[in-house]
Amino acid sequence: MLLEALSHEFMRNALYAGLLASATCGVIGALVVVNRLAFLSGGIAHAAYGGVGMAFFFGFSPLLGTLGFSLAAALVMAGITLRSKGRSDTVVGVLWAAGMAAGVIFADLTPGYPADLMSYLFGSILTVGHEDLWVMGTMCAGVLFVAVFWHNDLLALSYDPDFARLRGVPVTFLHFLLLCMIALAVVMLVRVVGLILIVAFLTIPPYMAEQWTSSLARVMALSALLCAVFTVTGLAVSYALNLTSGASIILVAAAAFFADLAVARLRQNA
Amino acid sequence: MDAGLPASRTTVPEHRAFCKATMAEDKPAIELDRVSFSFNGRNVLENVSLTVNQRDFLAVIGPNGGGKTTLIKVMAGLLKPQQGTVRVRGEKPADAARHIGYMPQDLHLEKDFPITVMDVALMGRMTHHRLFHGRYTREDKKAAAEALERLEILDLADQRVGRLSGGQRQRLFIARALAGDPKILLLDEPTSSVDPEGQTRLYRLLKELNETMTIVVVSHDLMVLSSYVTSVACVARHVHHHDSAEITEGMLEDAYHCPVEIIAHGVPHRVFRTHTYEKEPE
Numbered sequence: 001m002l003l004e005a006l007s008h009e010f011m012r013n014a015l016y017a018g019l020l021a022s023a024t025c026g027v028i029g030a031l032v033v034v035n036r037l038a039f040l041s042g043g044i045a046h047a048a049y050g051g052v053g054m055a056f057f058f059g060f061s062p063l064l065g066t067l068g069f070s071l072a073a074a075l076v077m078a079g080i081t082l083r084s085k086g087r088s089d090t091v092v093g094v095l096w097a098a099g100m101a102a103g104v105i106f107a108d109l110t111p112g113y114p115a116d117l118m119s120y121l122f123g124s125i126l127t128v129g130h131e132d133l134w135v136m137g138t139m140c141a142g143v144l145f146v147a148v149f150w151h152n153d154l155l156a157l158s159y160d161p162d163f164a165r166l167r168g169v170p171v172t173f174l175h176f177l178l179l180c181m182i183a184l185a186v187v188m189l190v191r192v193v194g195l196i197l198i199v200a201f202l203t204i205p206p207y208m209a210e211q212w213t214s215s216l217a218r219v220m221a222l223s224a225l226l227c228a229v230f231t232v233t234g235l236a237v238s239y240a241l242n243l244t245s246g247a248s249i250i251l252v253a254a255a256a257f258f259a260d261l262a263v264a265r266l267r268q269n270a
Numbered sequence: 271m272d273a274g275l276p277a278s279r280t281t282v283p284e285h286r287a288f289c290k291a292t293m294a295e296d297k298p299a300i301e302l303d304r305v306s307f308s309f310n311g312r313n314v315l316e317n318v319s320l321t322v323n324q325r326d327f328l329a330v331i332g333p334n335g336g337g338k339t340t341l342i343k344v345m346a347g348l349l350k351p352q353q354g355t356v357r358v359r360g361e362k363p364a365d366a367a368r369h370i371g372y373m374p375q376d377l378h379l380e381k382d383f384p385i386t387v388m389d390v391a392l393m394g395r396m397t398h399h400r401l402f403h404g405r406y407t408r409e410d411k412k413a414a415a416e417a418l419e420r421l422e423i424l425d426l427a428d429q430r431v432g433r434l435s436g437g438q439r440q441r442l443f444i445a446r447a448l449a450g451d452p453k454i455l456l457l458d459e460p461t462s463s464v465d466p467e468g469q470t471r472l473y474r475l476l477k478e479l480n481e482t483m484t485i486v487v488v489s490h491d492l493m494v495l496s497s498y499v500t501s502v503a504c505v506a507r508h509v510h511h512h513d514s515a516e517i518t519e520g521m522l523e524d525a526y527h528c529p530v531e532i533i534a535h536g537v538p539h540r541v542f543r544t545h546t547y548e549k550e551p552e
Contacts (some may be wrong), residue, residue: 034383152403156393157384162348166372166451167396169403210384214430219384 005239010126014245017128018231020136021185021192026224029187029206030216033176034158038203040077043092044179045186045198047073047099052190053106063135066190066249070183073099078179082172125192125235125245137157146181147220150174155216192231194246201227205251208260230256287492297360299324299454300345305354307340314340315351318509324453327480327498330488332505338488341505342456345486346372358454368397371452373443375459375488381432387442388427391460394449417445421476437461441495444472454484461489473498 005011013259032041051069055062073095081088128136149152156164157174166172182202189198205223234249241248300322307315311332322328330338341351344356347363347370358366371394391414392406406414418424421441426434446459455476461469476485477498487499498551503511 031467077372086304096311150403152392152406155385155389156396158405159383159390160374161392162374163372163446166346166348166370167393168367196533210382214386215389216384221437235486 001193004045004201005236010233011028011188012134012234013128013130014125015232016133017125017136017248018235019228020133021188022231023190023229024136024140024185025201025227026205026222027220028181029202029223029227030209030220032153032182033206033210034216034219035178037179037182038199039089040051040081040092040179040184041186041202042199043077043096043099044070044183044187045074045195046096048183048186048190049104049195050106051196053103053110053154056186057106057110063132067184068185069099070095070186071180074179074183075176078176081179082175089215106126124194124215125249128192134187135258139188142231143181143184146177154178158216192246194248200250204257205230211260211264226253226256289401297324297357298322299326299359301355301357301426302344303355303357303359305344305351305356305357307337307344307349307351309340309496313499313507315344315505315509316507317444318354320503320511321507322484322486324484324500325480325482326484326486327500328484328486329499329502330486330505331490331502333527339458341503341509342458342486342488346370354519367378368450371447371455371483371507373440373447373449373455373457373460375462383432384430386427387418387423387429387431387434390442391415391427391433391445391449394446413451414445414449417449418420418442421445422447437465440464441468441472448479454486456481456486458488459490460487502509 006015032038040079048066048070051065051067052062053065054069055065075097077088079090080091117154129134153169153174155169156169157171157178161171161175185202186195186198189201192201206219207228208226209222213222230253231249234252235245237243238245238248274307298321300320302318302320305315306313306320318341330341332338340349344351345358345363347356347358347367352416356363363370366425370441388411392410395406395410396403402467415424415427418427421444423438423441423445426438427443431439431442440460440463443459445456447455461472464472476487479485501511503509
């Protein structure tokens with residue numbers, strides 16, 4: 001059945017897109033979880049919705065719209081969170097709400113409600129085209145490059161920024177870079193699982209991986225693997241049962257997450 | 271400043287490099303000149319001038335909230351004072367960062383963080399000579415392992431940091447500070463969760479390191495310290511610097527307003543001049 005599914009080009013593209021997103025999310029998600037940036041990623045993701053609305057209104061590529069909006073949101077949040085990690089919640093919340101509201105207003109103003117807007121909310125992995133794959137591939141390569149070359153710097157930054165700064169790690173630069181990478185990952189994930197579910201995809205696999213391994217690199221690799229497994233399984237389920245693909249992927253991830261929790265709890269009691 | 275130098279013998283940059291190298295050896299390890307630091311409108315440090323000579327062993331004592339941690343962060347270059355100048359071996363703290371081994375006080379870092387003991391020790395090997403640290407070199411790993419060995423936690427190298435006890439974690443952060451081969455060690459309460467025996471071992475190690483390094487320690491363990499340090503600074507907004515390890519009553523009153531408690535504690539090493547002790551037995 002799986003082979004039959006893969007005979008369709010859109011299914012093959014969906015699989016490639018899912019795998020590229022998995023590699024990216026594994027790396028970014030690990031950094032999001034260890035830096036406690038889940039809420040902030042949610043903020044960036046939803047601010048991106050404003051970009052989608054704007055892209056429809058002005059008639060440019062939604063990918064460009066989300067990219068621009070997410071990057072802008074990321075830069076603003078990076079500036080705010082750099083000094084005081086604790087007090088950033090409010091601003092993130094404001095950007096979150098304002099971004100989404102802007103998206104809705106732009107959609108209102110666009111003549112003829114674009115049906116496609118919904119797909120950016122819930123994902124449309126089955127409509128990923130060749131061009132999207134190239135863009136995603138490039139971003140994925142960029143994220144992997146940064147993660148490998150600055151690996152220990154990112155580790156030090158995440159663990160003890162004061163010490164990292166003292167040792168000459170470009171903390172400010174990397175902090176901005178990290179949030180921009182989150183924004184990039186968000187833009188990619190918009191296509192795969194949709195905005196609503198991005199936070200779950202960036203947090204579930206690394207959270208699970210964090211319990212199992214003791215180094216950041218391994219958490220990255222393991223969560224990428226988990227993302228890939230969830231994507232493939234979710235796609236298969238959605239194909240077999242004719243369900244929405246993005247939601248299926250996330251439900252598979254959530255099921256695994258709760259199973260993992262249950263097993264851990266049982267082991268604790270035993 | 272090189273105006274009078276004949277250019278034929280040494281080129282100016284060479285001469286400067288030479289000067290800088292010799293200067294760094296002669297300069298005091300740390301020099302604070304009329305430094306003031308305020309946070310949220312509150313003066314934490316006020317007009318502090320302090321010189322720490324090379325191979326000094328300085329204890330920083332004082333009441334909680336008196337500015338001990340701020341002082342050591344200013345020395346490290348982590349905080350920039352609003353007024354005054356800080357020089358580390360004659361340079362700005364940021365430029366001298368490679369010579370500084372710093373151990374922060376607050377180590378309630380994420381317990382779940384997926385990081386091993388070795389990972390943390392290796393952090394001490396980072397330098398800004400390298401644009402990025404994708405991989406550490408073999409020397410880095412050797413130096414980190416040696417630092418862990420010195421603190422007797424090399425056998426824990428592959429353990430997750432979250433599994434360590436408080437004392438082990440403090441030793442790890444001292445090892446991290448040592449791994450970079452610093453000339454100056456800045457330790458912010460290195461023994462707060464170490465048992466008394468461990469403290470003695472630790473101070474013995476510091477004494478040994480003191481033969482080649484300048485050491486600044488923030489501590490409450492006045493009694494233990496007094497037999498190791500060469501000078502004491504009491505921080506309570508102002509800094510009173512004393513060029514000997516001897517702790518006088520005036521200092522204590524300044525710093526703690528409670529000489530009684532200190533004396534009452536059963537003194538393991540003599541910290542007061544005998545006559546002071548006898549005159550004011552209270």
